[in-house]
Amino acid sequence: MxxxxxxxxxxxxxxxxxxxxxxxxxxxxxxxxxxxxxxxxxxxxxxxxxxxxxxxxxxxxxxxxxxxxxxxxxxxxxxxxxxxxxxxxxxxLTVWETILSGKNSCFRGKPSSDDLASVEKILKNLALEKYAFTDVCSLSGGERQRVLIGRALAQxxxxxxxxxxxxxxxxxxxxxxxxxxxxxxxxxxxxxxxxxxxxxxxxxxxxxxxxxxxxxxxxxxxxxxxxTKELILEVYEVKASIIEVSQRKLVVPEKLRQTFH
Incomplete structure (x- = not known):
């Protein structure tokens, strides 16, 4: 898109x-x-x-x-x-019901077989199948976040x-x-x-x-x-170094602007 x-x-x-x-x-x-x-x-x-x-x-x-x-x-x-x-x-609400609620913008009344199949696929892809009929409020923070993503994907x-x-x-x-x-x-x-x-x-x-x-x-x-370290200083008012570890860049904060000497 x-x-x-x-x-x-x-x-x-x-x-x-x-x-x-x-x-x-x-x-x-x-x-x-x-x-x-x-x-x-x-x-x-x-x-x-x-x-x-x-x-x-x-x-x-x-x-x-x-x-x-x-x-x-x-x-x-x-x-x-x-x-x-x-x-x-x-x-x-169960995990299954919460993810299905993402379909509310797409159907009126009873969900179709395609809607139900879509929810099953999302549960599988997000490793939520074993929680399908668990109350969402009993899940850990990370599990709840997966449910919220699943609900958005259901759209x-x-x-x-x-x-x-x-x-x-x-x-x-x-x-x-x-x-x-x-x-x-x-x-x-x-x-x-x-x-x-x-x-x-x-x-x-x-x-x-x-x-x-x-x-x-x-x-x-x-x-x-x-x-860059200049951008980090401008936006966050923090002096930082940018180093490379295992071929990845890593930001290492050093000190706040107001502590500069």
Whole structure:
């Protein structure tokens, strides 16, 4: 899918400062784009603008040339899957029922045999089969995150947006979620956009990177090319070194700007 963001501006009220100011970029098809920036840079707000949970005050979001802002909710759901940060799952629902609920935008009334087969396939692909009839609220954090991704995949979207899917997860589950996203992009040729705070995790997973600072894009491109110690200092006010370990780049923070001598 061709997914383009053109001159996007957003503020919660006309009288308040812009949260996003003239943001433009494209999501590479079938690749993972990581959106990065310091707290308050507008990353989560940007994701919500991409599927019009938040309506931009200016600019447009185009999915295959169609303005997302002019689509019905059902049509948006057919293009875009969204996994928000800290989603509250419904107690009493099983994993199977929760993933099936992602089909709500696609059917009315009783789900079809194709819908049920799709849910079974998602359960298998995300290694959730043994939890199918388990209450979602009894699962671990990493397992719940897989369920949320599964629910978004049940929509059969062409783009999936994820807001900090590894937050509050330990290292094992962080890597598990990142592996799932890699598989989604490579095996399903799905376009993925994900907000991540961890620079080193971002370097491992990102095919493309968009960096926000003070509500504007300050860098975008191939991670190895744009993520420099100068950019880290500008965006995070942290002095850092970038080293290579096992043919991978690694960011090593050193000290805060205000402690420089």
């Amino acid at each position: 061709k997914f383009e963001i053109e001159h996007l501006k957003f503020a919660y009220k006309k009288s308040t400062p812009l949260i996003l100011d003239d943001v433009s970029f494209s999501l590479p098809e079938g690749k993972i784009t990581v959106i990065m920036g310091a707290n308050g840079a507008g990353k989560s707000t940007l994701l919500k603008c991409l599927n019009y949970i938040h309506r931009p005050v200016e600019g447009s979001v185009l999915a295959n040339g169609k303005n997302v802002g002019k689509m019905s909710p059902k049509e948006v759901a057919s293009f875009i899957g969204y996994v928000p940060q800290n989603t509250q799952l419904s107690p009493g 059969e979207p062409e783009v999936i947006l994820l807001d900090e899917p590894t937050s509050n997860l330990d290292l094992r589950y962080q890597l598990e979620v990142m592996e799932i996203l890699k598989n989604i992009s490579t095996q399903k040729n799905m376009t993925v956009a994900v907000v991540i705070h961890d620079l080193n995790m971002a370097l491992q997973i990102a095919d493309y990177m968009v960096v926000l600072n003070k509500n504007k894009i300050v860098a975008k491109g191939i991670p190895d090319e744009i993520l």
